[in-house]
Amino acid sequence: MAIALVTGASSGLGEEFAWQLATAGHEVVLVGRSRDRLSEVAHNLTGATGMAAELLPADLTTEVGRQAVASRLGDDARPVSLLVNNAGFGLGEGFAATTWEQERALLDIHVTAPAQLTHAALPGMIARGHGAILTVSSIASRLGNSTYAAHKRWQVEFTQALAGQLAGTGVTATAVLPGLVRTHFHDSDALSHMRAEFPDQAWLDPEEVVTAALAAVRRGQTVVTPSARYAVAGALAGLLPTRMTRGRRSQQRD
Template sequence: MATALITGASAGLGLEFAWQLATAHHDLVLVARDADRLERLARQVRAAAGVQVEVLPADLSDREQTERVAERLRDRETPVSLLVNNAGYAVDEAFVGGDVGKQEASLDVMVRAPMVLTHAALGQMTERERGAILNVSSVAALTTSGTYSAHKAWVRTFTEGLAADLRGTGVTATALCPGLVRTEFHDRAGIDFSNVPSVAWLDARSVVSTALADVRRGVVLSTPSLRYRAASGLLRALPRTAVRAIRGGAGGVAGRGASLVP
């Protein structure tokens, strides 16, 4: 039975990845900061899906804790076949005048950790000529919503370069680039999206099922829903001056360093 390791597994898209992979008969390694929440989830998944579930509490803004997860990914006795680099969050303050320590922590979680964990996983994956990396980026990678956009742009570009490097190895790399998804992401970031029309929102279940289907097909850039594929095409086609102007008109949300899309 294949094993998937999911970071940020206790909530949001990570939680949905855990359930969908478990019901598809994948054993799981669940990574997040909240050990109690992970243990509750593990008990529920074991009971409902009958799969093996490991719990690995770790704060990915801490290099030593990230290394513990990397060591699990290097394990050739019980290899991980799918790595889902999902952990991430928006910093709820502006970069200018804000706490640079908070910005460094978010960089560690969304940039350094995926790089370190991907490198750790690829050793055994390329050796076995089997495996997949799924990195959660965002449509925000194409916008200018502060450091969050910058982090997600790195994830997107990193994944594209990785996919080229992995060609012919039997291992694939996919970047998931969703738009607004109904999870607790925005509440945690303190972002009010009550005025956003319902048509803009995606369902976590469909986002994850699309992502996993794209991983199976070896798709490099996975953007769930026609409307966000269209939006992504428009953002790529627009002059960057226009993209920056859109950011400036976002009601101050992006100005706080938060993102319009997870």
């Protein structure tokens, strides 16, 4: 039985990943900060799909939390065949307006955690000759207007480098670049204004993002943008001079 581990699984895209993977016959390991919320997701998921859901409460902005998940990924008795690096958040403020504690947490969850967890998962996957790393980046990676965007760009670059290094091992690496998604990501005071600033057509449903991401993993595709309009927008952003994508506003997209 294939096992998938999903970070940030208590809501939003992470919860949708868990549902689609369980529906497809995967056992899932649910990682998130709230045990109560993970228990609720696991109860509903197992009741509907019959698939086992393992709870792993952990705060990935801390070394203790990351190490707990890394240890689970290194457990050869119950090997994980798919790691979904999904956990993340946005600050909605410029670098000079935030505290270092906030920026450090942002860096840890977007950069340190995916790197550390991927590093823990790969030896077993390579030894078994199969596995996949899926990292939820963002169309914001095509911009240069925030530390969030810089972290998301790193995720894409990391995935591309990893994909090259893993060629021939049976293990793949994929980054998905969603645009605006209808999740609780934008419920915070810092980001809620974005709901009114963008038209309904700009928002994607979690189902379509996750479906596209998992299809890309099955194909072994390295980078996927799960929307034609965002794919075009991302391509155009890549053609613009850097100074034109360095807007003052910080537009977090996941």
